Amino acid sequence: MIQALSFPFVQRALAAGLLVGVVASLLGVFVVLRRSAFFGDAIAHASLAGVALGILAGIPPLLPAAGVGLGIGLGLNSVEKKSRLGVDTILGFVLPFFMAIGLILLAFAPGFQPELMSYLFGSILAVGSESLWIIGLIALVVVPVLLALRRRLVFATFDPDGARVSGIRVDALLTLYHVLLALAVIASLKVVGIILVNALLVVPAASAKLLARSLKQMFLLAPAIGVASVLAGLVVSYRLDLPSGPAIAVVSGLGFLAAWAAAARRSGK
Amino acid sequence: MNPALSVRNLTVRYEQQERAVIEDVSLELDEGQIGILIGPNGSGKSTLVKAILGLIPSRGEVRVFGEPFGRPGGRIGYVAQKLPFDPTLPLTTREAIRMALPGRADADTEEVFRHSVEILSVVAYLDRPLGALSGGQLKRAMIARALVTKPRLILLDEPEAGIDVEGEETLYQLLEHLVEHERLTVLICSHELELAARYANRVFCLNKRLICSGTPKQVLTAETLAGLYGVVPAEYHIAYAAPHRAEPEGHDR
Numbered sequence: 001m002i003q004a005l006s007f008p009f010v011q012r013a014l015a016a017g018l019l020v021g022v023v024a025s026l027l028g029v030f031v032v033l034r035r036s037a038f039f040g041d042a043i044a045h046a047s048l049a050g051v052a053l054g055i056l057a058g059i060p061p062l063l064p065a066a067g068v069g070l071g072i073g074l075g076l077n078s079v080e081k082k083s084r085l086g087v088d089t090i091l092g093f094v095l096p097f098f099m100a101i102g103l104i105l106l107a108f109a110p111g112f113q114p115e116l117m118s119y120l121f122g123s124i125l126a127v128g129s130e131s132l133w134i135i136g137l138i139a140l141v142v143v144p145v146l147l148a149l150r151r152r153l154v155f156a157t158f159d160p161d162g163a164r165v166s167g168i169r170v171d172a173l174l175t176l177y178h179v180l181l182a183l184a185v186i187a188s189l190k191v192v193g194i195i196l197v198n199a200l201l202v203v204p205a206a207s208a209k210l211l212a213r214s215l216k217q218m219f220l221l222a223p224a225i226g227v228a229s230v231l232a233g234l235v236v237s238y239r240l241d242l243p244s245g246p247a248i249a250v251v252s253g254l255g256f257l258a259a260w261a262a263a264a265r266r267s268g269k
Numbered sequence: 270m271n272p273a274l275s276v277r278n279l280t281v282r283y284e285q286q287e288r289a290v291i292e293d294v295s296l297e298l299d300e301g302q303i304g305i306l307i308g309p310n311g312s313g314k315s316t317l318v319k320a321i322l323g324l325i326p327s328r329g330e331v332r333v334f335g336e337p338f339g340r341p342g343g344r345i346g347y348v349a350q351k352l353p354f355d356p357t358l359p360l361t362t363r364e365a366i367r368m369a370l371p372g373r374a375d376a377d378t379e380e381v382f383r384h385s386v387e388i389l390s391v392v393a394y395l396d397r398p399l400g401a402l403s404g405g406q407l408k409r410a411m412i413a414r415a416l417v418t419k420p421r422l423i424l425l426d427e428p429e430a431g432i433d434v435e436g437e438e439t440l441y442q443l444l445e446h447l448v449e450h451e452r453l454t455v456l457i458c459s460h461e462l463e464l465a466a467r468y469a470n471r472v473f474c475l476n477k478r479l480i481c482s483g484t485p486k487q488v489l490t491a492e493t494l495a496g497l498y499g500v501v502p503a504e505y506h507i508a509y510a511a512p513h514r515a516e517p518e519g520h521d522r
Contacts, residue, residue, distance in 0.1 A: 033358065155368040158354050165322050165347040166369055166418045212359040213398070 017230035025226025028205030048102030069182030122193030122245025199249035271335030273454035279329035346415030356400030405436035
């Protein structure tokens with residue numbers, strides 16, 4: 001395993017895994033607090049339209065996928081207000097609509113598309129330098145902005161009316177949060193894939209919620225669990241010659257079960 | 270001197286509804302007073318509070334200490350009727366209060382935080398999960414949270430909800446203390462006529478429109494309450510027996 005660290009593709013996989021582990025699970029804390037796990041799934045599936053466009057146009061698929069994700073993130077709040085439909089209902093439209101566009105576009109791509117499979121199920125070992133740059137750029141934007149806005153975002157999440165009264169522009173803040181979330185989902189695509197994105201977005205934060213006794217602990221535990229899931233998943237994938245995305249998702253899920261057992265033991269249930 | 274809160278011709282009408290939820294409400298509350306808004310269920314008390322705070326669209330004018338109150342921001346504290354938190358979340362009382370601190374954490378904001386938690390006596394359970402607090406402790410924590418924004422006016426929507434009788438008394442004593450020692454002005458929505466009789470400087474009767482306003486002695490009469498509620502509420506007899514605040518002014522309307 002140590003020897004494998006000398007290979008550039010393993011180094012890129014580790015860098016991508018660490019970045020995504022931190023970005024996705026930090027935002028995942030808000031996903032769990034806001035009970036909006038469907039958001040990550042919907043953005044990931046809808047991003048297939050961008051991935052397909054990238055494959056057809058011969059450009060890095062993460063770029064148009066990010067465009068689709070950003071568009072949805074920017075528009076969601078405004079559509080919710082104007083249509084008076086719930087966010088889940090709007091995402092229920094977004095997911096099949098954009099995914100279907102992606103599937104139709106892919107029908108025009110000739111032959112088998114191995115790159116498509118890596119976006120569907122993740123292939124961290126196939127992360128190229130272009131994708132790593134995009135993931136790094138996303139991490140560079142998401143993490144500082146999220147940390148700077150953390151207290152206001154927590155306030156707006158727990159008590160939107162109280163936050164409005166204290167002068168916080170809640171709608172603008174939630175739009176920004178949706179944009180950051182969309183970016184985190186896009187960054188996760190190469191690591192765990194469209195289908196398994198919640199393994200990094202929701203599961204580490206949910207495990208952290210079970211173990212934490214305060215919000216501060218939850219914010220510290222979630223990225224630690226996210227990074228540990230990616231690293232352990234990579235080791236399992238390398239040792240047992242398993243696909244990396246599902247290996248990370250299974251390790252993340254086992255971590256959740258362990259956290260659940262620990263929380264149950266602590267509360268005596 | 271400008272009143273702490275001045276509401277002029279405030280009307281709230283939801284789309285697709287013929288009748289206004291509240292219509293043409295005007296009221297004034299002077300600085301350093303406790304105003305209590307009473308009225309039957311569905312009379313629009315919570316709607317009026319939310320309209321004053323700018324949380325729902327309304328027509329009319331709201332002035333706070335003489336200045337037009339267009340967008341919320343700092344001068345008004347708000348304590349909602351229901352706990353806005355999921356009690357299963359790992360959120361400590363300290364975190365729930367601190368999230369409302371404006372700006373960066375510095376010596377001044379730390380001092381405001383310390384003073385707010387001390388005056389509300391929540392220091393002892395700052396590190397306990399919010400979900401483990403009693404109704405009274407929770408309400409005190411929420412008032413402390415409103416105080417850290419350094420408001421001069423606080424609006425509370427049925428603060429006695431979820432608290433036992435003893436807790437209600439303690440809470441209203443605390444609010445009275447805040448008015449006297451922190452130079453606050455307080456407007457409360459309440460169903461508790463007895464507490465209104467004992468703690469209010471001014472009582473406002475709302476049933477879609479402002480039916481009457483004045484001192485507790487002027488407003489809490491069998492005739493007025495029968496007009497407001499349709500019948501004389503059983504609490505009236507308790508309220509009537511309770512000592513009213515001395516207030517020399519006459520009816521506003």
